[in-house]
Amino acid sequence: MIFKKWMAATATIALLAGCSAEPAENEETEAEKSAEEAPMATPEPAKEETKEEAEPEAEAEPEAEVPEEPAAEATAEPKYRVNAANWRVEPISDAPAEAVLITIDDAPDDHSVEMATALKELEVPAIFFVNGHFLDTDEEKENLKKIHEMGFAIGNHTYTHTNLKTIGEAQQKEEILSLSQTVEEIIGEKPKFFRAPNGSNTDFSEALVAQEGMLLMNWSYGYDWEKQYMDAAALTDIMVNTEFLGNGSNLLMHDREWTAAALPGIIKGLSSKGYSFVDPDEIEGITP
Numbered sequence: 001m002i003f004k005k006w007m008a009a010t011a012t013i014a015l016l017a018g019c020s021a022e023p024a025e026n027e028e029t030e031a032e033k034s035a036e037e038a039p040m041a042t043p044e045p046a047k048e049e050t051k052e053e054a055e056p057e058a059e060a061e062p063e064a065e066v067p068e069e070p071a072a073e074a075t076a077e078p079k080y081r082v083n084a085a086n087w088r089v090e091p092i093s094d095a096p097a098e099a100v101l102i103t104i105d106d107a108p109d110d111h112s113v114e115m116a117t118a119l120k121e122l123e124v125p126a127i128f129f130v131n132g133h134f135l136d137t138d139e140e141k142e143n144l145k146k147i148h149e150m151g152f153a154i155g156n157h158t159y160t161h162t163n164l165k166t167i168g169e170a171q172q173k174e175e176i177l178s179l180s181q182t183v184e185e186i187i188g189e190k191p192k193f194f195r196a197p198n199g200s201n202t203d204f205s206e207a208l209v210a211q212e213g214m215l216l217m218n219w220s221y222g223y224d225w226e227k228q229y230m231d232a233a234a235l236t237d238i239m240v241n242t243e244f245l246g247n248g249s250n251l252l253m254h255d256r257e258w259t260a261a262a263l264p265g266i267i268k269g270l271s272s273k274g275y276s277f278v279d280p281d282e283i284e285g286i287t288p
Contacts, residue, residue: 078284080248087218088248089278100249100270101278102126103219105157105195108143109134109255115263116147122267125279127217128152129195132159132179141186148187153280155193156180156214164196169204176208192286193217215285220244222252224259232261240269248278 079095082088091097104115107128119126128147134140148154158164158175159182167175180190194214196205201216209216221244223229229238235258239251253259253266270277280286 079282080278081284082215082217082250083248084216087220087250088246089250089283090248092284095282096276097247098274099247099276099278100245100251101280101283102251102253102267103129103155103195103217104253104255105129106131106161106255107134107157108140108147111257111260112255113143113146115255115260116150116152118260118264119152119267120150122264124267124277125281126152126277127155127193127280129155129157129193130179130183130191131157131161132182133161135182135186144183144186153193154183154187154189154191155195155217156183156191156209157195158197161197163198163200164202164205165200172202172205173208176205176212180212180214190214193280195219213286215283217250219252220248220250222254224254224256224262230256230258232258232265235259235262236265236269239266240273245270245273 079092080089080099081092083090089099089101091099102119102124104112104126107130112128116126116128130144135144144154156176156179159179160175162171162175164172164175176194184190190212191214194209194212195217199218206216221242223238223242224235229235239245239253239262253263267277
């Protein structure tokens with residue numbers, strides 16, 4: 001009897017040992033599965049894709065940083081120069097010789113914006129030579145801004161349009177420099193050209209103009225201050241058919257009612273004769 005009880009106890013212990021061993025095997029199996037699955041959870045491919053996507057951006061950066069400024073400077077080389085013996089503009093290298101320069105004096109009086117608008121529509125460049133006594137009011141200053149913003153070159157024609165040969169050096173200096181300062185305050189830059197009233201220069205004014213970096217300029221011909229040409233039709237005819245018209249002619253006109261009316265016809269007449277129009281920014285000797 002005692003032996004049977006011992007055998008039953010032994011069997012019970014063996015059965016309990018077997019049952020307790022199964023969870024251990026399951027835990028090892030799950031651990032092994034976890035160990036096998038753990039490498040798959042590492043996002044290695046995702047990191048490789050991120051690198052592949054980042055590489056094109058790194059390659060694109062040098063292209064965005066390439067500067068183009070030297071090329072822009074290369075295109076600014078002058079195509080014409082002013083001949084001080086006759087004030088015509090002459091081609092440099094292979095620039096078209098059959099060309100003329102348009103200039104407007106006494107700006108911005110009553111008709112300068114109208115004249116600038118007409119030239120802009122015809123795609124014709126020009127220089128507007130300004131006087132200080134036409135820049136006293138806010139409206140006049142705004143007119144100068146409009147002309148400049150349309151792309152036209154601005155020239156210095158002295159502050160009060162005084163004949164420089166009739167005044168001393170100190171007053172000449174004031175006439176020229178005070179206007180340049182006023183123009184700079186209005187449009188943000190000084191005039192690039194200088195034309196003396198009546199074309200009357202002095203040794204002092206010429207030296208001062210050169211020192212200020214402006215290009216001295218007079219003209220080849222003009223007629224709108226003569227009584228017989230204070231009419232649009234008459235002025236158009238003489239400006240287009242005068243014997244003085246030729247390659248490089250430096251045409252002088254003024255801010256006048258009859259000149260403003262004649263201007264489109266003058267431009268069209270010159271074009272019909274085969275003349276192109278010199279861009280002031282392409283003239284040698286101006287300060288950029």
